[in-house]
Amino acid sequence: MEMTTAELIGIWVAAALTFCALSFLYKDNPFYQVAESLFVGVSAGYGAAFVLHQVIYQDVIIPLSVSVQVVSEEPSALLQVANRILPCILGLMILARFFPSIGWISRWPLAFIIGYGTGFNVMFIIQTFLLPQIYGMVKPLVEVADPTVTTPDVVMIGNVPLMATISNLVLFVGVLAVIAYFFFSKPHTGAYGKFTKFGVWMLMLGFGATYGNTVMARMSLLIGRIQFLLDDWIQGAMGINLPG
Amino acid sequence: MAKQQTKQQGDIWSSLLRIDRRIIFVFIFVALVVPFLIPSLTVPVEVQRPAQDLFDAVAALPEGSEVIVSFDYGPSTIPELSPMAIALARHCFSRDIRIYATAFYMEGPAIGEALLRQVAEEYGKEEHVDFVNLGFKPGGPPAVIMGLASSVSQVFPTDKNNTPLEDIPAMQYFQKLTDIELCISLSASTYPEAWAGYAWARVGVPCGGGVTAVMAADFYAFLDTGQLVGCLMGMKGAAEYEQLLVDNEIDLDAHGDATRAMPPQSMAHLVIIVFVAIGNVAMYMSGRTGSRAGGKRRKSGGR
Numbered sequence: 219m220e221m222t223t224a225e226l227i228g229i230w231v232a233a234a235l236t237f238c239a240l241s242f243l244y245k246d247n248p249f250y251q252v253a254e255s256l257f258v259g260v261s262a263g264y265g266a267a268f269v270l271h272q273v274i275y276q277d278v279i280i281p282l283s284v285s286v287q288v289v290s291e292e293p294s295a296l297l298q299v300a301n302r303i304l305p306c307i308l309g310l311m312i313l314a315r316f317f318p319s320i321g322w323i324s325r326w327p328l329a330f331i332i333g334y335g336t337g338f339n340v341m342f343i344i345q346t347f348l349l350p351q352i353y354g355m356v357k358p359l360v361e362v363a364d365p366t367v368t369t370p371d372v373v374m375i376g377n378v379p380l381m382a383t384i385s386n387l388v389l390f391v392g393v394l395a396v397i398a399y400f401f402f403s404k405p406h407t408g409a410y411g412k413f414t415k416f417g418v419w420m421l422m423l424g425f426g427a428t429y430g431n432t433v434m435a436r437m438s439l440l441i442g443r444i445q446f447l448l449d450d451w452i453q454g455a456m457g458i459n460l461p462g
Numbered sequence: 463m464a465k466q467q468t469k470q471q472g473d474i475w476s477s478l479l480r481i482d483r484r485i486i487f488v489f490i491f492v493a494l495v496v497p498f499l500i501p502s503l504t505v506p507v508e509v510q511r512p513a514q515d516l517f518d519a520v521a522a523l524p525e526g527s528e529v530i531v532s533f534d535y536g537p538s539t540i541p542e543l544s545p546m547a548i549a550l551a552r553h554c555f556s557r558d559i560r561i562y563a564t565a566f567y568m569e570g571p572a573i574g575e576a577l578l579r580q581v582a583e584e585y586g587k588e589e590h591v592d593f594v595n596l597g598f599k600p601g602g603p604p605a606v607i608m609g610l611a612s613s614v615s616q617v618f619p620t621d622k623n624n625t626p627l628e629d630i631p632a633m634q635y636f637q638k639l640t641d642i643e644l645c646i647s648l649s650a651s652t653y654p655e656a657w658a659g660y661a662w663a664r665v666g667v668p669c670g671g672g673v674t675a676v677m678a679a680d681f682y683a684f685l686d687t688g689q690l691v692g693c694l695m696g697m698k699g700a701a702e703y704e705q706l707l708v709d710n711e712i713d714l715d716a717h718g719d720a721t722r723a724m725p726p727q728s729m730a731h732l733v734i735i736v737f738v739a740i741g742n743v744a745m746y747m748s749g750r751t752g753s754r755a756g757g758k759r760r761k762s763g764g765r
Contacts, residue, residue: 243487268568273600276620338604346659346689354687428679431696435542435675437494437730438697441723442541444494461499 226455233451236443278306355393357386392420478744486737493733497725505724509709512685513702516670516692519644520553521710527643528560528635532657533570535650539674540573543648545700545720546672547577549707550646551593555585556712560632561593562642564618566606566653571597571622590621590630597622603656611639611665639665644691648672654681658689672699697723 221229238253285299308330314323361382363374373380395417398410406414452458497503523529531550535543554561563574575595582593589595596618599606609617614636615627627633635641645661647654647669654671661667668691673681675696684690694703700720707716 244484265568268598272568272598276624277600335604338608342604342656342659345663346655350663350687350689351683354683424679428676431675431678433731433734434696434698434727437490437727438542438675438723439539440490440730441494441697441726442719444498444726445541445719445723448495448498461501 221454229450229455233447233455236447240443278309282306355389357389359383359386359390361386391416396420475744475748478740479748481737481740486733489733489737490730493729494726497729498722500725503725505728507698507701507705507721507724509702509705510695510699512682512693512695513699513706514692515685516646516672516694517553517703517706517710519668519670519691520550520557520559523557523559523643525558526560528562528641529554530562530564530642530645531574532564532566532645532647532649532653533574534566534647534653535573535674536567536569537573539650541719541723542674542697542700543650543672544573544577545697545718546694546703547574547648548581548718549700549703549716549720550648550672551578551581552584552707552713552716553703555581555587555592558592560635562632562636563593563595563597564606565598566603566656567650568598571595575622590625591632594630594632594636595622603653603660607639607657607660608664611660613638639667642667644668644670646670646672649677650674652677652680654690654693655684658684662689697727 235253235256238249241247242250281302285302288295288299308327311327312324314320361379362377363369363372363379365377369379372382395413397417399406399414399417399421404410448460453460520529531547531554533547551561553559561578563571563578565571565574578593578595579589581587582589587593596614599617601609606617614633618627620626621630639661645657645667647657649671650673654669654673657669657671662669669689670692671681671684671690672694673696675698678693678695678699681690681693681695685693694700697720701724704716704718704721707713
């Protein structure tokens with residue numbers, strides 16, 4: 219596929235910046251610092267331009283100008299457009315923080331934000347994290363499979379699927395042990411101490427899984443850069459054919 | 463003599479503990495690059511339950527139904543999440559399922575637009591007919607998702623490129639969130655939780671996810687409870703979905719960047735495992751010989 223000059227320049231710049239960023243692996247150096255500063259500057263510029271165009275212009279200027287026009291033609295329509303005007307007024311009130319003499323005004327929109335956030339989040343936390351997770355933990359310690367359904371891949375002892383039962387037992391005991399570990403009112407000694415130790419092991423397994431996934435994620439990102447260098451830069455922009 | 467031998471052994475273990483990190487970087491780099499240059503080197507992609515469940519959920523949708531794909535990520539996680547988006551779009555377009563793209567990341571709409579147009583071209587699909595990019599809206603999940611539950615046009619009066627919704631034919635099928643059969647959040651953060659918490663818990667629309675591997679462990683709990691119908695976990699999850707598209711003869715050319723990345727990823731993991739093993743053995747042995755860098759073995763068992 220033929221590339222345009224702009225695409226070629228983009229790929230060469232991206233490849234150069236990739237090497238600049240990776241050069242930090244050797245040690246900190248001016249090339250890395252240039253790439254870092256560029257990244258920060260471009261991100262800030264993109265963010266500012268995006269907010270100005272997509273948020274301030276689209277969600278404030280246009281609705282406000284439409285509202286003003288509507289109200290100027292039909293003053294009784296003020297209530298109908300209040301839902302567009304009120305958020306803008308609240309937004310402007312936050313800017314009062316920059317002026318110490320009227321800074322107290324910014325507390326009103328903050329109170330609104332906190333109230334709104336709390337109201338939504340209390341229900342969200344209960345409905346998303348608390349109740350479903352408790353329901354999810356309450357499982358039969360011994361699963362019993364429907365004898366009319368054949369599942370050839372599942373190891374069964376009678377009507378009991380082995381792995382599902384073990385999984386439920388580990389879940390139940392593991393959750394209790396971890397909760398016990400975080401219960402500090404009782405000394406972690408004797409049989410109770412051993413049980414909390416099991417909770418620590420469960421936590422370590424969880425951290426290990428998270429660490430393994432983190433390694434996988436970081437490798438994936440590096441693979442993405444290597445794919446770019448091999449495919450887009452060496453093969454695409456430089457026209458060198460590689461095996462693979 | 464025996465004392466000198468022990469000291470030499472101790473020096474070897476200590477030197478292993480002091481391997482320059484740049485040597486490890488070189489090993490990792492070679493492990494990642496070489497598999498790309500050997501086309502015959504492949505690894506089998508075994509499909510895990512979360513990916514299979516998401517695939518089954520999409521496969522169970524009636525043809526011509528509607529899904530939301532939320533591009534909740536930026537350029538930094540494109541290698542992990544974009545292959546998922548491509549595979550999901552292929553699956554949806556192959557079944558004439560309309561896609562409505564949203565985003566909680568500012569960069570998400572641009573990423574989604576490029577990917578959806580690319581896959582739409584493969585399947586002869588049209589923007590505004592078979593997919594709509596609604597773009598980004600500030601306010602976060604409570605405002606946006608609950609706003610969609612009331613009325614799409616209240617939240618998104620236009621699409622990403624400022625086309626009014628009334629001029630978009632596909633929007634006649636999506637007036638509010640209950641018109642949607644499935645919401646899928648491709649996220650570099652915890653947005654699938656938000657979709658599950660609002661769209662599923664409050665509105666009753668099933669939700670799925672695609673997350674970076676860093677986030678993966680957090681989402682198993684949501685799969686167990688049925689709050690998410692399925693989930694793709696990292697680049698491996700994307701490779702699994704590509705494999706499912708091929709296995710089910712939906713798209714025989716679906717093996718893309720994620721599948722290509724599996725051999726280098728496996729090699730890199732092997733290198734890391736080897737170095738972790740070397741580090742642990744060296745730590746243990748240097749402690750035994752009492753020559754660990756930094757002095758005597760500490761009672762607490764190490765650093």
